[in-house]
Amino acid sequence: MPVNDTGSLDEALERLHATGPERVGRLSNHAPMAVEAxxxxxxxxxxxxxxxxxxxxxxxxxxxxxxxxxTGWRAALGDPGRAADWIDHFTRQTAERPWRDVLARWWPRLLPGLYGGATHPVIRVGHAVRTLTERGETSPRVAELAHGLGYWAARHHPVTGITATAPGGVGGGAGALTAAGALDAVPPLGRPGGNFPERLSRVSRIPGWAERVTDPGPARSHLAELVRAATHRYASHGHGDEIMLVHAATAPNAVLRTLPALPRHLWAPSLHAAWTASAAVTAMYAPDGPVPYRAPGRITPEEVFDRALAHGDEHVIKFTDTALDVGGEEALAAALRAIELSEPMG
Structure with a gap:
């Protein structure tokens, strides 16, 4: 991954930290994630x-x-009206102690509410952690982590009532499937309508796949497999909802990017939460059936990312960034499919 420190990213983050994490009361500010990509x-x-x-x-x-x-943070958890208060809190926390310590302390507190804000807060945290670990620490980059954690705390939204079951017709029970097979086995909701929280409340069953993984090494391998499978699947299923289905891949990838900065005992719980989120998004926005898609001819990762940048849509840029993490022709085809399906930035 290329590393340079021209200051452009830090300058952009400083611009963005004068803005809120959302607009019109519910839509996420994607700019910090896109500029990091x-x-x-x-x-x-x-x-x-x-x-x-x-x-x-x-x-x-x-x-x-x-x-x-x-003493009072629990009462404020999940209150979007306290977003500024939460961002201030994490700004103070990261000023007083190393950001890795803050992340390790709060990750298990926030992880059950990964689904809030349609998973955008954890995605924002994943982008912030990647920059801190791979490009180095600066004040704007640490501040970006504080903004991401604060947004997550404000939009914290646990889910209840989702049962992991052995997929019908598949032998071996929980854990027998590959990630791709498990995503294929997710029962679709059909076309329920409604926004993300309303649809999420209707998800009751997902295939058992990740819950038996308890060791850190296998947890990381399973998470990487899930990101790969969800990315590949977008090529044939992204037409179900070209925007929302990117999160089936980008949310678990945000968790995967964060693992190296977390204590290893948190890796397996992180996999479990990421699987539930990816499976739920898959259920909520599944199309009636797949549509075969192939990338048009040979193309390099750099050319695909340049196409995503020219297209301009923030979801396309972030999904293409994840596809380049995955690598290979199938992932590039999925990124090109996202470019094809999505409206370009006006």
């Missing part, structure tokens, strides 16, 4: 140009209410 792929010179095109989707930083305290 551009920087990670060596496109620093495009960061500010892209951000200028996105700026109409940005809103001012939200109003503060009262500070989050060590």
């Amino acid at each position: 551009l920087a990670a792929r060596g496109r620093d010179r495009a960061i500010h140009r892209w951000l200028d095109l996105y700026r109409d989707k940005l809103e001012d930083f939200p109003a503060r209410r009262e500070p989050i305290t060590e």
Whole structure:
């Protein structure tokens, strides 16, 4: 992965930290994630140009209410009206102790609510951690982690009532399937309508696949397999919802990117949460059936990412970034399918 420190990413993050994590009350601010992906792929010179095109989707930083305290934080968890308070809290936390310590302390507290904000908060955290671990620490990058964790705490949304079952017709019970087979076995909701939380509340069953994994090494391998399978699957199933189905891959990839910064005993619980999220998104937005798709001819990863950048859509950029993590022709085909299906940035 290319590494350079021209300052473009830090300057962009400083611009973005004056804005809120959402707009119109519920839509995520994707800019911090997208500009990190551009920087990670060596496109620093495009960061500010892209951000200028996105700026109409940005809103001012939200109003503060009262500070989050060590004794009262549970009452504020999952309250989107406290987003500014939570961001302030993590800004203080990361100023007082190393960011890895803050992450390790709060990750198990936040992990059960990974589904809040349609998984965007954990994706934002994953991008922040990648930059900190691979490009080095700077004040804007640590501040970005604080913003991501604060957004996650404000949108914290646990799920209940989802049962992992042995897929019908498949021998061996839980854990017998590959990740691709498990995603294929997810029971679709059909076309229930409604927003993400409403659809999520209707998901009751997912195939048993990851819950028996308890060791850190296999947990990481399973998570990488899940990211690969969800990315490949988008090529043939992304038409179910070209935007939302990217999260079946980008959410677990955010968790995968974060694992190296976490204590190893947190890796297996992270896999379990990531699998539930990916399977739930797959159920919520599954199309009626697959549509075969092949990449048109030979194309390099760099060419695919350049096409994503020219397209401009933030979901396309982030999904293509994940596809390049996965690598291979099938992943590149999935990225090209996302470019084809999605509306370009206007």
